[in-house]
Amino acid sequence: MALFRSLxxxxxxxxxxxxxxxxxxxxxxxxxMRLLSIYPVFEDWKREIVEVxxxxxxxxxxxxxxxxxxxxxxxxxTTENFANGNSPSGSLRWYWEPTHYKREVGDLILKRILGxxxxxxxxxxxxxxxxxxxxxxxxxxxxRKRVHAKNPEIIxxxxxxxxxxxxxxxxxxxxxxxxxxxx
Numbered sequence: 259m260a261l262f263r264s265l266x267x268x269x270x271x272x273x274x275x276x277x278x279x280x281x282x283x284x285x286x287x288x289x290x291m292r293l294l295s296i297y298p299v300f301e302d303w304k305r306e307i308v309e310v311x312x313x314x315x316x317x318x319x320x321x322x323x324x325x326x327x328x329x330x331x332x333x334x335x336t337t338e339n340f341a342n343g344n345s346p347s348g349s350l351r352w353y354w355e356p357t358h359y360k361r362e363v364g365d366l367i368l369k370r371i372l373g374x375x376x377x378x379x380x381x382x383x384x385x386x387x388x389x390x391x392x393x394x395x396x397x398x399x400x401x402r403k404r405v406h407a408k409n410p411e412i413i414x415x416x417x418x419x420x421x422x423x424x425x426x427x428x429x430x431x432x433x434x435x436x437x438x439x440x441x
Contacts, residue, residue, distance in 0.1 A: 259306050259307075259310055262307070262310055263310050263313075263314060266310060266311065266314040266324065267314060269324070270314065270317075270318060270321075275324070276324045277324065277325050277327070277371055278307070278311075278324060278325065278326045278327065279326075279327040279328075279329060279367060279371065280304065280326070280327065280328045280329060280330050280386075281329060281330065281359075282329035282330060282333075282335055282336050282359060282363060282367070282382070283330055283336065283356070283357070284336050284337075284338065284353055284356040284357070284359075285332050285336050285337045285405060286356040286416075287356050287357060288330070288331070288332065288336070288402065289413070289416050292402075293416070293417070293420045300330075301395050304328065304386065304391065304395070305391055305395075307326055307386075308326060308386050308387065308388055308391045309388070311323040311324055311326055312387075312388045323387070325371070325385055326385065326386045326387075327367075327370065327371055327383050327384070327385055327386070328383070328384055328385075328386050328394065329367055329370075329382060329383045330398075331397075331398040331401060332398060332401035332402050332404070332405045333379065333381040333382050333401070334379045334381050334382060335352050335359075335363060335366070335379065335382050336352075337405055338350060338351060338352045338353055339409075366378045366379075366382060366383075367383065370382065370383035371383070
């Protein structure tokens with residue numbers, strides 16, 4: 259966060275306007291964070307960004323904090339169903355695959371941030387601030403529960419794969435540690 263804070267200070271000193279956005283990772287990536295037990299770290303990271311933006315705006319009461327837009331979570335874009343096809347051949351509307359979204363998603367992000375938001379789903383993109391961060395984090399958790407309830411077979415399959423690959427992941431991590439010791 260020190261580097262981020264430094265960026266904010268330099269931008270303020272030079273009167274540069276910044277807008278920040280958290281990428282719309284697909285819900286499969288969100289599920290991976292859940293399985294890795296690192297989702298709470300993701301939430302804390304969002305809190306810290308909001309905190310830094312608020313703190314660094316305090317010496318400039320005549321200016322709003324730089325905006326932070328959150329497009330992550332479980333929404334109508336990020337929950338596109340990968341069960342019906344996962345090839346990068348264009349069979350998916352919003353994503354090439356779970357980590358890369360298509361240009362159309364980028365256009366929606368820009369419309370939400372820079373435009374009037376026309377044509378952007380209501381549930382896609384929210385500006386995070388100190389006064390709404392906790393509410394938005396709770397909303398994402400509630401949305402995750404709805405996605406789990408609506409897609410139990412996909413969630414069970416992800417959980418099954420995770421459990422079945424536990425031994426192989428542990429062996430891989432052990433090899434990585436051994437390689438690092440040699441370097």
